[in-house]
């Protein structure tokens with residue numbers, strides 16, 4: 205199934221943990237693996253702290269400093285920075301599912317990472333029963 209994510213900024217991290225939980229609940233599957241996959245070349249998925257929103261601010265500040273938007277890139281579309289960030293973060297995460305709940309640590313959440321927004325994006329959630 206797919207989750208739609210609307211982003212508001214050029215770079216942004218959006219906590220999609222509750223939408224993924226909803227997809228799991230709708231599937232009725234209780235045990236297996238949950239694969240969360242960004243269907244884009246300029247948006248990634250990552251797992252990180254979702255308790256303190258300043259973590260997202262610091263992460264975006266750092267990734268935008270390490271990979272600036274304009275660094276005399278050759279790609280004509282002008283969004284090479286976003287492509288590079290996606291390959292560093294990765295397009296997907298795989299999370300164990302036990303007794304109907306994702307095995308996440310206390311502070312862990314699933315983030316959709318927009319690197320070339322704002323746009324409306326699609327995330328594929330595949331629940332693999334075991």
Ligand code: ZN
Pocket residue numbers: 279281282283284287
């Ligand atoms: Zn491009």
